[in-house]
Amino acid sequence: MPMAVGVIETLGFPSVLAAADAMVKAAAVTIVYYGQAESARLLVAVRGHVSEVNRAVEAGIAAGEQVKVGTVITHYIVPNPPENVETILPIHFTEASEPYRMF
Incomplete structure (x- = not known):
């Protein structure tokens, strides 16, 4: 099955916390x-x-926008990122994230 990476950028910690919580x-x-x-x-x-x-x-954007003291600035989804992008950017699975891997 194709893999993807999704990123949400927010203004303020409460918004990013709400977005991360909603996404997982x-x-x-x-x-x-x-x-x-x-x-x-x-x-x-x-x-x-x-x-x-x-x-x-989608869920992260909705949750991040509900926070009164912050806002969602932008978001982006990359379906099937090539190996060279995964190698250079910090979007690969690490030892810290591996125990929580859902697939």
Whole structure:
């Protein structure tokens, strides 16, 4: 089954927390990256099957936008990222994320 990566960028920690929580509860995805983009912008990336990532990102956007003190800035889904992208960017499964891998 095709794999995908989905990323949500928010302004403020409460929004990224709500988005991450909603994503893992809404679909069979694994958080593979969380970090600060710049200033108060934070991002969270999930991996899973394409349909699961689509569902997770939709849920994450909805949850992140409900937080009063933050907002969802942008989001993006990459279906079937090539191996060179997985090698360079921090979107691969790690020892820390492996125990929570859903597939």
